[in-house]
Amino acid sequence: MRKIPQQLIPLAVLFIVLLGVLVVARQLFVPKTFGDLGHYRATAVDEVAAQPAAYAGYRVCLDCHDDIYQRKQLSSHAGLACETCHGAAAAHATGESDQLPTVPRGRDHCQLCHGYNSARPTGFPQILSNMHNPGEACVKCHDSHSPRMAKGNGECSACHQMIANQKAVSSHMSLDCTDCHTVPIDHATQPRVVQALKPNSEETCGKCHARGSSAGAEVARIDMAEHGGRYLCWECHYPHLPEAKL
Template sequence: MKIGKLPDQVIRLLIIFAILIAGFVIARIFFVPASFGKLGHYRADAITAIEKLPVKYAGSLVCTECHSDIYELKSKSYHKGLHCEVCHGAASKHANAPDESKPLIPRKRDHCAKCHSYLPSRPTGFPQINVLYHNPNKPCHDCHNPHDPTPPTIPSKCSACHANITRTISLSYHASLECKTCHETPPEHIENPSLNLPHKPAERSFCGNCHDPKAQSAKNIPRVDLETHYPGYLCWQCHYPHFPEAE
């Protein structure tokens, strides 16, 4: 069977492909390092280049030679997995010449906030704070020893995350009420707060359980007739539940 001549358009395409392949081969020769692929999918000469870089970090074991007491304290604390140079910076120069080079000693609140400011993505149980409300303008190390950061008082229950609300309600007439009095909270809320929100009252009648004239509650609790007291409005449109007496 006689093979006919290739169409001109096919020949042109073949020429283009040949040029592209040749260009790729030539580019690879010029741009891919000669040591690439010798030890793996990377440039083997990079190891030698890294070895020539100056050493900046000393390592925690070097720190223990002079600071064994601090290391002993830290090794039993919540910061036991934290290397010294995470907070104090590269310490190679300090290790070689302690009197000439001093390590960084973080004093500002924003340093601790890098790990401890509130983020929903942090692991469950990881200590977190709202930097704006948690002892504002006070250095963290005034209350916490960085090498043994056990808090002086451990928050419990709702106040661990809602400290601002806890402080507000502690000054109000509702101070004696437990959070669960008004909020039904699923157990999963502790582990995944954003995905398991607590229940909030949605009807006026809920407040009436305590404040209605016929409610079976303490006599000193303020009473309102829900039928005549601003009907059509929800109670919390006028009264902040965590500080209801505020105007």
């Protein structure tokens, strides 16, 4: 028989000691009902069931806030449960406590979902916080239970909604469509007969962004002759969302 390699002996001792510790630990620390219902502690079911429910579910809110629910279901926030924004409200809903649910009026809250994040799906409505009406509460303009804003007939956004929405969240949000487009009044009623024009000269941009322009000091100035080389401004900047990098 070959000699057992010397280092195996301490290893075997260590193995036996660890095995012993495991057996003892199992006796001492594994709860009694472990394994009765599979890989769980059977008493955990009763313990969890005995905890007071913190969330009530949206159906309970209907009893008293039906009007808000109806409005929300017709809006793009239809998929959000009340308690997603107002927090756990079971105590309030049962009337057992005069503690009211939280009302998240801060900008931070809306931005959990709407702050710009390149990982979000394309088309999900997002804003750049430092540009979208900075400093003002979202709920000043948006109804959180029906966040889309009403639009008048004949406004450009009634037909060009995508463009209007993009502009509204860009650094060009304060501009009117007609700052850049020449639009005959009848375009709004007969758009295919009476055409609106797209800018055909870089001067459209230059009247605000050229070095000597009379626009406010907060508007970034560029050298019209140098900047962008031989390309047109809108070959690099989408005019309705002009920031070159987000």
